[in-house]
Amino acid sequence: MTTARHRRGGWTSRAEARRSEVTTAQLLPRHLREGLLPAAAVGDLLTATPVIYASEVDRIRCRPERLWDLDEYGTVVACGVPGVLTTDAGDLDALEIGDRVVPVNRAGLESVPDLDPDRPVYVEGSVYLDTDLPPTTGRVHRLVAVRRYRLRAGGRPPRTEPLRRIPGPVGIDDDVFLHVADLVAPDVGP
């Protein structure tokens, strides 16, 4: 039995559901201005490492032990077990949520509470596309959308502007407060 036949069977297992899942990652302004991100167009394949930039880490308390909730702005709420991801660049902090392992950047944390090792933790933050890790760390994704959110005057909600590609270093203006990219598995069609 092949994976393709399995998929045509009409049954959606967790792996099938995961394959069509969209990962929304933020494109950081500094990376855009310095041209560090791949110049990929929507529909292209790119090798990338989505990383959690943690803004809060806490004990699990009464929260669920396994949770992955990533919204269309790239902000994430996750519960899982702290782990280590071994890469060419050394060991990275990671969060293991079931069979999902995501690297965690703790640079933005002011303080971390005393955490029991091997106990689940709660992590809140944003998912961004990393440019510092070696490409061998990354996985191939298909880019299905790029959006930017622009501030509007008078406190109105921000305007969503779809883009055709990840923007280059020129033309990143200050009214745009957020760029995001939607990534899916490479075998999901463009």
Added chain:
Amino acid sequence: MGTRRRTRRTVRSTVVRPRTPGATAVQLLPHLLAAGELGRPSVGDTLDVVPAIYAGTVHHDAVHHGVSGPDHWVVDEFGCVDARGELTTIRLDPDGGCTCRIEVLGAGGWLAPVNWAATQPPEGDGPVHLDGSLYLDPVLEPGTEHGDAVALCRRPFRLAAVRRYRRTLDVPVAPVPLSRFPAPVEVTEDAVYIADLVADRSFDAPEAASGAATTSGAEA
């Protein structure tokens, strides 16, 4: 005045049709009936089937402060299921190279495969609380790869009743008893088809399901 009218209408149109004792209601999906994929068994026949869960909502209260709640399995007369138990991943092809898996929920003495087409699945195996609908899927028939992988979930059921309801935006209404699964030409998308199944016996070896056939490895 209003009360009297409502009372009279209820008496006229409501037929009291008690549920079969011990029966589990299972949905027969119109598009599968219309394609003739579920066959045409009659009431009283014995069916060797695997009722599966089409997951609607995954609740995040399966574990609270590290304690998982008691098992829970409730199916209403329309085949809507609310279940809390343990999720296990079974490899479809243990010897081959396929990474295909199927997830099975063990809850309250039931073993039911879960289809995640309509919801984001929970992360990993373990305690889970979900609701959805119980339905018959031809993918799980014996002889197919999916069907053989979930052989432990299969057991004989007596088909105790078949009913057709009118589909509304709310609860299905106006049940009509049928003598057998409807023929493809009779099937309409405006109806909800329900089969009452009575299990002849419990599962063969529920404890073997969590030991022999499971994997906990990382997904590819």
